[in-house]
Amino acid sequence: MSNFQPFVMERLMSKWENLVDYNLSESGVHPATVRDLIPDPDQIERLLSTEFVYPQANGIPELRERIAALYPNATSAHVLVTVGCIEANLISLQTLLEPGDEIAVMAPNYLQIWGAAQNLGVSVRTFDLSSDQGWALDVDSLNRAVTDQTKVIAVCNPNNPTGHIMSSSEMDAVVAAADRVGAWLLADEVYSGTERLTDEKTPSFWSRYDKVLANNSLSKAYGLPGLRVGWIVGPPDVIDAAWARHEYTTIAIATLSNQLAAIALEPDMQQKLLKRTRDYIRRGYPIFEEWMRSHGDLFSIVPPDASAIAFPRYTVDVNSTTFVEQLIKEKSALVAPGDHFNLDHHLRISFGLQPDYLRGGLERIHAMFEDLAN
Numbered sequence: 001m002s003n004f005q006p007f008v009m010e011r012l013m014s015k016w017e018n019l020v021d022y023n024l025s026e027s028g029v030h031p032a033t034v035r036d037l038i039p040d041p042d043q044i045e046r047l048l049s050t051e052f053v054y055p056q057a058n059g060i061p062e063l064r065e066r067i068a069a070l071y072p073n074a075t076s077a078h079v080l081v082t083v084g085c086i087e088a089n090l091i092s093l094q095t096l097l098e099p100g101d102e103i104a105v106m107a108p109n110y111l112q113i114w115g116a117a118q119n120l121g122v123s124v125r126t127f128d129l130s131s132d133q134g135w136a137l138d139v140d141s142l143n144r145a146v147t148d149q150t151k152v153i154a155v156c157n158p159n160n161p162t163g164h165i166m167s168s169s170e171m172d173a174v175v176a177a178a179d180r181v182g183a184w185l186l187a188d189e190v191y192s193g194t195e196r197l198t199d200e201k202t203p204s205f206w207s208r209y210d211k212v213l214a215n216n217s218l219s220k221a222y223g224l225p226g227l228r229v230g231w232i233v234g235p236p237d238v239i240d241a242a243w244a245r246h247e248y249t250t251i252a253i254a255t256l257s258n259q260l261a262a263i264a265l266e267p268d269m270q271q272k273l274l275k276r277t278r279d280y281i282r283r284g285y286p287i288f289e290e291w292m293r294s295h296g297d298l299f300s301i302v303p304p305d306a307s308a309i310a311f312p313r314y315t316v317d318v319n320s321t322t323f324v325e326q327l328i329k330e331k332s333a334l335v336a337p338g339d340h341f342n343l344d345h346h347l348r349i350s351f352g353l354q355p356d357y358l359r360g361g362l363e364r365i366h367a368m369f370e371d372l373a374n
Contacts, residue, residue, distance in 0.1 A: 005115040009340035012324070021332040022361030027110075027160055029194075029280035029308045029352030032223040032273065037263060050255060057252040058243050059231070066265035067231050071206045071214065077236040080243050081258070083250045085190045085217035085230035090116055091245040092213050092232060096152050096184050097122050103152045104145040104183075108311075108341040110160040113186070125150070131313075134302050135164035139173045146177045152184045153177060158191035158202055161311040161341050161348040163304020165195070165202050175209045184211045190230075193221025193274050195306045196281050201274075202306060206233055213238065220307070222264055222273045223280075229253055229261040277352070281308050284351035284358055291362045298369065308352025311338075313345055316372055320344050326368060333364035 017023045038044055058064070059081025067081070068074040082088040089112055097103060099121030105114050107126040117124050127145035128138040146153060155174055158165045166174075178185045187205040195202060206214040217230035232242055246252075253261075263269060285303075288310055292299045301312040316323075320337035324347070327333050338346030349365070351358060 005118045007112060007115050009111065009336055012340070013334070013336070016328055016334050020328060020334045022357065022364055023334050024350040024353070024358070024361040024365075025334045025336045025348070026225075026350050027307065027309050027348070028220045028225055028350075029223050029277050029284075030354055030357075031225055032276065036273075036276070037224070037260060037269070043263065047256065047259060050259065052255055055252050055255045055258045057247065058239075059253070060258045060262065063258055063262040063265070064231075066262060067233065070265075071204060071233050073207065074233055078233050078239060080232045080234075080239045080246060081253055081261075082230045082232060082246060083253055084219060084225075084228045085188060085215050086112060087246070087249060088215040088217070088230045088232045089113055089186070089188060091242050091249060092186050092215060093117055093120055093122070093152070094245045095238060095242045096186070096213070101151045102147065102149040103154060104142070104150050104177075105154045106156055106159070108159070108161055108343050109154075109156050110188070111341065113154045113188070123149075129159060129162060129164060131302065135159065135162040137166060137170040137173060139170075142173060142177050146181055146183065148181055150181050150183045152186050154186040154188070155205070156188040156191075157205070158189075158194065158304075158306035160188075160191065160307065161309055161336070161346075162302065163191075163196070163307040163309060163311070164302070165305040168203075171203070171205065171208060175205070178209060178211065182211075184213065185209055187212060187214050189214055189216045190220045191307045192216065194277055194281060194308060196278075196285060196304060199278070210235075213242075218261055218264055221277055222270075223277050224261075224264060224273070227257045227260055227264075229257050277308075280352040283355065284308065284353060285310070287355060287358055288349065288351040288362065291359075291366070295366070295369070308350055310349050310351055311341075311346055312349070313338075314347065314369075315345075316369060318372060320347060323347070323368065323372075326372075327365065330371070331364040331368050333361050333368075335365065
Protein backbone atom coordinates (compact mmCIF):
# COMPACT_ATOMS: atom_id res chain seq x y z
CA MET A 1 0.00 0.00 0.00
CA SER A 2 1.35 3.44 -0.94
CA ASN A 3 2.45 6.00 1.63
CA PHE A 4 -0.63 8.10 2.35
CA GLN A 5 -1.46 11.15 4.46
CA PRO A 6 -5.01 10.53 5.75
CA PHE A 7 -7.43 13.41 6.15
CA VAL A 8 -7.69 12.94 9.89
CA MET A 9 -10.54 15.36 10.56
CA GLU A 10 -12.76 13.91 7.86
CA ARG A 11 -11.87 10.39 9.06
CA LEU A 12 -13.18 11.30 12.51
CA MET A 13 -16.30 12.99 11.19
CA SER A 14 -17.04 10.20 8.72
CA LYS A 15 -17.03 7.69 11.56
CA TRP A 16 -19.01 9.63 14.15
CA GLU A 17 -21.01 12.58 12.81
CA ASN A 18 -24.17 10.53 12.20
CA LEU A 19 -23.88 8.40 15.33
CA VAL A 20 -23.50 10.90 18.19
CA ASP A 21 -26.43 12.63 19.88
CA TYR A 22 -24.93 16.06 19.23
CA ASN A 23 -22.78 16.87 16.21
CA LEU A 24 -21.11 20.25 16.68
CA SER A 25 -18.26 19.42 14.33
CA GLU A 26 -19.84 20.61 11.08
CA SER A 27 -18.67 23.88 9.58
CA GLY A 28 -21.96 25.00 8.01
CA VAL A 29 -25.37 25.97 9.34
CA HIS A 30 -28.31 23.65 9.90
CA PRO A 31 -29.05 22.48 6.33
CA ALA A 32 -31.94 23.68 4.23
CA THR A 33 -34.69 21.33 3.08
CA VAL A 34 -36.05 20.48 -0.35
CA ARG A 35 -39.13 22.50 0.63
CA ASP A 36 -36.97 25.55 1.37
CA LEU A 37 -35.47 25.31 -2.10
CA ILE A 38 -38.57 24.40 -4.12
CA PRO A 39 -41.71 26.08 -2.78
CA ASP A 40 -43.28 26.18 -6.28
CA PRO A 41 -45.40 23.09 -7.13
CA ASP A 42 -44.70 23.61 -10.85
CA GLN A 43 -40.97 23.30 -10.21
CA ILE A 44 -41.59 20.09 -8.27
CA GLU A 45 -43.54 18.66 -11.18
CA ARG A 46 -40.74 19.47 -13.62
CA LEU A 47 -38.21 17.80 -11.35
CA LEU A 48 -40.37 14.69 -11.07
CA SER A 49 -40.18 14.39 -14.86
CA THR A 50 -36.38 14.48 -14.87
CA GLU A 51 -34.68 11.53 -16.52
CA PHE A 52 -31.60 10.18 -14.74
CA VAL A 53 -29.29 10.72 -17.70
CA TYR A 54 -25.60 11.55 -17.56
CA PRO A 55 -25.72 15.34 -17.38
CA GLN A 56 -23.31 17.72 -19.09
CA ALA A 57 -20.04 16.67 -17.47
CA ASN A 58 -18.76 20.16 -16.67
CA GLY A 59 -22.16 21.32 -15.37
CA ILE A 60 -25.37 22.17 -17.22
CA PRO A 61 -25.17 25.51 -19.09
CA GLU A 62 -27.80 27.21 -16.91
CA LEU A 63 -25.86 26.42 -13.73
CA ARG A 64 -22.49 27.48 -15.14
CA GLU A 65 -24.00 30.76 -16.35
CA ARG A 66 -25.39 31.49 -12.87
CA ILE A 67 -22.06 30.69 -11.23
CA ALA A 68 -20.24 32.90 -13.74
CA ALA A 69 -22.60 35.76 -12.89
CA LEU A 70 -21.14 35.78 -9.35
CA TYR A 71 -17.69 36.79 -10.71
CA PRO A 72 -16.84 39.98 -12.65
CA ASN A 73 -16.28 39.40 -16.38
CA ALA A 74 -16.56 35.61 -16.03
CA THR A 75 -18.46 33.49 -18.55
CA SER A 76 -19.62 29.89 -18.48
CA ALA A 77 -16.31 28.97 -20.16
CA HIS A 78 -14.56 30.05 -16.95
CA VAL A 79 -16.57 27.56 -14.82
CA LEU A 80 -16.21 23.87 -14.03
CA VAL A 81 -18.87 22.35 -11.76
CA THR A 82 -17.50 19.75 -9.34
CA VAL A 83 -18.63 17.44 -6.56
CA GLY A 84 -18.29 19.97 -3.77
CA CYS A 85 -15.38 22.32 -3.21
CA ILE A 86 -13.39 19.32 -2.01
CA GLU A 87 -13.19 17.91 -5.55
CA ALA A 88 -12.54 21.41 -6.89
CA ASN A 89 -9.53 21.73 -4.59
CA LEU A 90 -8.17 18.27 -5.43
CA ILE A 91 -8.33 18.58 -9.19
CA SER A 92 -6.98 22.13 -8.98
CA LEU A 93 -3.87 20.68 -7.33
CA GLN A 94 -3.68 17.91 -9.92
CA THR A 95 -3.93 20.48 -12.71
CA LEU A 96 -1.41 23.01 -11.41
CA LEU A 97 1.23 20.83 -9.74
CA GLU A 98 3.54 17.90 -10.46
CA PRO A 99 5.49 15.73 -8.01
CA GLY A 100 8.44 17.69 -6.65
CA ASP A 101 6.74 21.08 -7.08
CA GLU A 102 6.25 23.42 -4.11
CA ILE A 103 3.08 24.89 -2.61
CA ALA A 104 2.66 27.48 0.17
CA VAL A 105 -0.46 26.87 2.28
CA MET A 106 -2.15 29.18 4.79
CA ALA A 107 -2.22 27.93 8.39
CA PRO A 108 -4.38 27.30 10.29
CA ASN A 109 -6.56 25.87 7.58
CA TYR A 110 -8.85 23.05 6.59
CA LEU A 111 -6.07 20.59 5.92
CA GLN A 112 -7.38 19.03 2.71
CA ILE A 113 -4.99 20.94 0.43
CA TRP A 114 -2.11 20.45 2.91
CA GLY A 115 -2.63 16.67 2.95
CA ALA A 116 -3.64 16.14 -0.67
CA ALA A 117 -0.57 18.02 -1.89
CA GLN A 118 1.66 15.69 0.13
CA ASN A 119 -0.11 12.69 -1.37
CA LEU A 120 0.65 14.10 -4.82
CA GLY A 121 4.36 14.26 -3.99
CA VAL A 122 4.39 18.05 -3.61
CA SER A 123 6.59 19.89 -1.11
CA VAL A 124 4.38 21.84 1.34
CA ARG A 125 5.43 25.04 3.07
CA THR A 126 3.10 26.98 5.38
CA PHE A 127 2.53 30.62 6.26
CA ASP A 128 0.63 31.88 9.27
CA LEU A 129 -2.40 33.73 10.44
CA SER A 130 -1.36 35.28 13.76
CA SER A 131 -3.56 34.56 16.77
CA ASP A 132 -1.87 37.46 18.59
CA GLN A 133 -3.06 39.82 15.83
CA GLY A 134 -6.69 38.66 15.61
CA TRP A 135 -5.74 35.92 13.11
CA ALA A 136 -4.50 38.54 10.64
CA LEU A 137 -2.10 37.44 7.93
CA ASP A 138 1.54 37.36 9.01
CA VAL A 139 3.00 38.92 5.87
CA ASP A 140 6.58 38.18 6.88
CA SER A 141 5.67 34.52 7.30
CA LEU A 142 4.04 34.55 3.86
CA ASN A 143 7.09 36.07 2.21
CA ARG A 144 9.38 33.52 3.89
CA ALA A 145 7.18 30.63 2.77
CA VAL A 146 6.94 31.75 -0.86
CA THR A 147 10.18 30.99 -2.70
CA ASP A 148 11.28 31.06 -6.31
CA GLN A 149 10.20 27.39 -6.48
CA THR A 150 6.63 28.06 -5.28
CA LYS A 151 4.10 27.11 -7.96
CA VAL A 152 0.87 27.64 -5.96
CA ILE A 153 -0.20 29.72 -2.96
CA ALA A 154 -3.32 28.32 -1.27
CA VAL A 155 -5.59 30.43 0.93
CA CYS A 156 -8.95 29.95 2.59
CA ASN A 157 -10.91 33.21 2.86
CA PRO A 158 -12.98 33.58 5.01
CA ASN A 159 -10.81 31.21 6.96
CA ASN A 160 -11.64 27.78 8.32
CA PRO A 161 -11.33 27.34 11.34
CA THR A 162 -10.88 30.94 12.60
CA GLY A 163 -13.57 32.77 10.62
CA HIS A 164 -11.10 35.56 9.81
CA ILE A 165 -11.86 37.68 6.74
CA MET A 166 -8.75 39.02 5.05
CA SER A 167 -8.53 42.78 4.65
CA SER A 168 -7.90 44.31 1.25
CA SER A 169 -4.27 44.92 2.23
CA GLU A 170 -3.87 41.28 3.29
CA MET A 171 -5.30 40.13 -0.04
CA ASP A 172 -2.95 42.50 -1.84
CA ALA A 173 -0.01 40.99 0.05
CA VAL A 174 -0.97 37.49 -1.11
CA VAL A 175 -1.31 38.67 -4.71
CA ALA A 176 2.05 40.46 -4.49
CA ALA A 177 3.74 37.31 -3.20
CA ALA A 178 2.23 35.24 -6.02
CA ASP A 179 3.15 37.82 -8.65
CA ARG A 180 6.72 38.05 -7.34
CA VAL A 181 7.41 34.40 -8.25
CA GLY A 182 4.75 33.85 -10.94
CA ALA A 183 2.76 31.44 -8.76
CA TRP A 184 -0.87 30.48 -9.12
CA LEU A 185 -3.28 31.53 -6.41
CA LEU A 186 -5.71 28.82 -5.26
CA ALA A 187 -8.48 30.47 -3.25
CA ASP A 188 -10.95 28.34 -1.26
CA GLU A 189 -13.83 30.81 -0.78
CA VAL A 190 -16.61 28.55 0.50
CA TYR A 191 -17.38 30.82 3.47
CA SER A 192 -18.01 33.92 1.38
CA GLY A 193 -21.63 34.79 2.18
CA THR A 194 -21.46 33.62 5.82
CA GLU A 195 -20.52 37.02 7.23
CA ARG A 196 -21.57 37.48 10.85
CA LEU A 197 -21.41 41.27 11.14
CA THR A 198 -22.26 42.54 7.66
CA ASP A 199 -24.45 41.67 4.67
CA GLU A 200 -21.60 42.47 2.29
CA LYS A 201 -20.09 39.34 0.78
CA THR A 202 -16.39 38.80 1.21
CA PRO A 203 -14.61 39.80 -2.02
CA SER A 204 -13.20 37.05 -4.20
CA PHE A 205 -9.57 36.86 -5.27
CA TRP A 206 -11.01 36.50 -8.76
CA SER A 207 -10.12 39.56 -10.89
CA ARG A 208 -7.37 40.70 -8.48
CA TYR A 209 -4.73 38.67 -10.35
CA ASP A 210 -4.60 36.81 -13.66
CA LYS A 211 -3.48 33.42 -12.28
CA VAL A 212 -6.35 32.64 -9.89
CA LEU A 213 -8.53 29.60 -9.37
CA ALA A 214 -11.50 30.65 -7.21
CA ASN A 215 -13.16 27.58 -5.68
CA ASN A 216 -16.50 27.56 -3.91
CA SER A 217 -19.63 25.50 -3.27
CA LEU A 218 -23.25 25.56 -2.13
CA SER A 219 -22.40 23.80 1.14
CA LYS A 220 -21.67 26.66 3.56
CA ALA A 221 -23.19 30.00 2.57
CA TYR A 222 -26.21 28.37 0.97
CA GLY A 223 -26.86 25.63 3.53
CA LEU A 224 -26.97 22.87 0.88
CA PRO A 225 -24.08 20.50 1.70
CA GLY A 226 -26.00 17.40 0.65
CA LEU A 227 -26.29 18.59 -2.94
CA ARG A 228 -22.49 18.11 -3.24
CA VAL A 229 -22.15 20.97 -5.71
CA GLY A 230 -18.97 23.02 -6.00
CA TRP A 231 -17.06 24.81 -8.71
CA ILE A 232 -13.79 26.19 -10.00
CA VAL A 233 -13.66 29.58 -11.70
CA GLY A 234 -10.48 30.20 -13.67
CA PRO A 235 -8.99 30.89 -17.11
CA PRO A 236 -10.77 28.78 -19.78
CA ASP A 237 -7.64 26.82 -20.76
CA VAL A 238 -6.97 25.83 -17.15
CA ILE A 239 -10.66 25.03 -16.63
CA ASP A 240 -10.51 22.71 -19.63
CA ALA A 241 -7.43 20.97 -18.19
CA ALA A 242 -9.20 20.61 -14.82
CA TRP A 243 -12.26 19.21 -16.62
CA ALA A 244 -10.02 16.46 -18.04
CA ARG A 245 -9.05 15.51 -14.45
CA HIS A 246 -12.71 15.68 -13.42
CA GLU A 247 -13.42 12.96 -15.98
CA TYR A 248 -11.08 10.66 -14.04
CA THR A 249 -12.72 11.34 -10.67
CA THR A 250 -16.49 11.83 -10.76
CA ILE A 251 -17.33 12.59 -14.43
CA ALA A 252 -20.22 14.84 -13.37
CA ILE A 253 -22.36 15.89 -10.45
CA ALA A 254 -25.77 14.23 -10.18
CA THR A 255 -28.53 15.12 -12.64
CA LEU A 256 -30.84 16.46 -9.95
CA SER A 257 -28.01 18.29 -8.23
CA ASN A 258 -27.39 20.24 -11.45
CA GLN A 259 -31.00 21.34 -11.59
CA LEU A 260 -31.40 22.05 -7.89
CA ALA A 261 -28.17 24.05 -7.84
CA ALA A 262 -29.39 26.17 -10.75
CA ILE A 263 -32.56 26.90 -8.74
CA ALA A 264 -30.48 27.79 -5.67
CA LEU A 265 -28.54 30.37 -7.69
CA GLU A 266 -31.58 32.13 -9.11
CA PRO A 267 -31.08 35.71 -7.85
CA ASP A 268 -34.10 35.77 -5.51
CA MET A 269 -33.49 32.27 -4.13
CA GLN A 270 -29.80 33.03 -3.70
CA GLN A 271 -30.59 36.00 -1.46
CA LYS A 272 -33.16 33.98 0.48
CA LEU A 273 -30.63 31.22 1.20
CA LEU A 274 -27.88 33.66 2.18
CA LYS A 275 -30.24 35.41 4.59
CA ARG A 276 -31.23 32.08 6.10
CA THR A 277 -27.57 31.20 6.68
CA ARG A 278 -26.72 34.56 8.23
CA ASP A 279 -29.78 34.36 10.47
CA TYR A 280 -28.56 31.03 11.87
CA ILE A 281 -25.07 32.45 12.40
CA ARG A 282 -26.34 35.62 14.09
CA ARG A 283 -28.73 33.73 16.38
CA GLY A 284 -26.24 31.05 17.24
CA TYR A 285 -23.13 33.03 18.09
CA PRO A 286 -24.64 34.88 21.10
CA ILE A 287 -25.72 31.50 22.52
CA PHE A 288 -22.20 30.15 22.08
CA GLU A 289 -20.62 33.34 23.43
CA GLU A 290 -22.79 33.33 26.55
CA TRP A 291 -21.93 29.66 27.16
CA MET A 292 -18.22 30.32 26.69
CA ARG A 293 -18.24 33.30 29.09
CA SER A 294 -20.03 31.22 31.72
CA HIS A 295 -16.81 29.20 32.03
CA GLY A 296 -14.74 32.11 33.35
CA ASP A 297 -11.20 31.99 32.03
CA LEU A 298 -11.41 28.46 30.60
CA PHE A 299 -11.77 29.80 27.05
CA SER A 300 -10.37 32.66 25.01
CA ILE A 301 -11.34 33.49 21.44
CA VAL A 302 -10.97 35.91 18.56
CA PRO A 303 -14.63 36.23 17.47
CA PRO A 304 -15.11 34.98 13.89
CA ASP A 305 -15.86 37.56 11.21
CA ALA A 306 -17.66 34.90 9.18
CA SER A 307 -18.68 31.22 9.17
CA ALA A 308 -20.79 29.19 11.59
CA ILE A 309 -17.77 27.94 13.54
CA ALA A 310 -15.84 29.22 16.54
CA PHE A 311 -12.25 28.30 17.33
CA PRO A 312 -11.69 28.94 21.04
CA ARG A 313 -8.53 28.11 22.94
CA TYR A 314 -8.94 26.36 26.30
CA THR A 315 -6.63 26.31 29.31
CA VAL A 316 -7.14 22.77 30.62
CA ASP A 317 -4.02 20.63 30.22
CA VAL A 318 -5.49 17.97 27.96
CA ASN A 319 -4.72 17.22 24.34
CA SER A 320 -7.55 18.27 22.01
CA THR A 321 -7.84 14.89 20.26
CA THR A 322 -7.89 13.11 23.62
CA PHE A 323 -10.64 15.46 24.77
CA VAL A 324 -12.74 14.86 21.65
CA GLU A 325 -12.31 11.09 21.84
CA GLN A 326 -13.57 11.16 25.45
CA LEU A 327 -16.39 13.51 24.46
CA ILE A 328 -17.57 11.03 21.83
CA LYS A 329 -17.27 8.01 24.10
CA GLU A 330 -18.65 9.46 27.31
CA LYS A 331 -21.03 12.24 26.18
CA SER A 332 -22.08 11.22 22.65
CA ALA A 333 -21.08 14.61 21.25
CA LEU A 334 -18.61 15.61 18.56
CA VAL A 335 -16.51 18.70 17.87
CA ALA A 336 -13.34 19.06 15.79
CA PRO A 337 -10.07 19.00 17.77
CA GLY A 338 -7.50 21.72 17.24
CA ASP A 339 -4.96 19.00 16.44
CA HIS A 340 -6.76 18.57 13.14
CA PHE A 341 -5.69 22.10 12.22
CA ASN A 342 -2.20 21.59 13.71
CA LEU A 343 -3.13 23.77 16.72
CA ASP A 344 -3.58 21.88 19.97
CA HIS A 345 -5.61 23.25 22.91
CA HIS A 346 -8.27 24.56 20.53
CA LEU A 347 -11.67 23.19 19.57
CA ARG A 348 -13.69 24.01 16.47
CA ILE A 349 -17.31 24.24 17.55
CA SER A 350 -20.37 24.72 15.32
CA PHE A 351 -22.88 27.32 16.41
CA GLY A 352 -25.05 27.84 13.29
CA LEU A 353 -27.58 25.31 14.54
CA GLN A 354 -31.08 25.18 15.95
CA PRO A 355 -30.95 26.79 19.42
CA ASP A 356 -32.11 23.82 21.50
CA TYR A 357 -29.74 21.47 19.70
CA LEU A 358 -26.85 23.91 20.08
CA ARG A 359 -27.49 24.34 23.80
CA GLY A 360 -27.74 20.57 24.25
CA GLY A 361 -24.42 19.98 22.54
CA LEU A 362 -22.69 22.75 24.48
CA GLU A 363 -23.98 21.24 27.72
CA ARG A 364 -22.29 17.94 26.82
CA ILE A 365 -18.99 19.79 26.26
CA HIS A 366 -19.46 21.53 29.62
CA ALA A 367 -20.07 18.18 31.31
CA MET A 368 -16.87 16.77 29.79
CA PHE A 369 -14.78 19.66 31.11
CA GLU A 370 -16.46 19.24 34.51
CA ASP A 371 -15.50 15.59 34.57
CA LEU A 372 -11.91 16.45 33.71
CA ALA A 373 -11.79 19.07 36.48
CA ASN A 374 -13.02 16.53 39.00
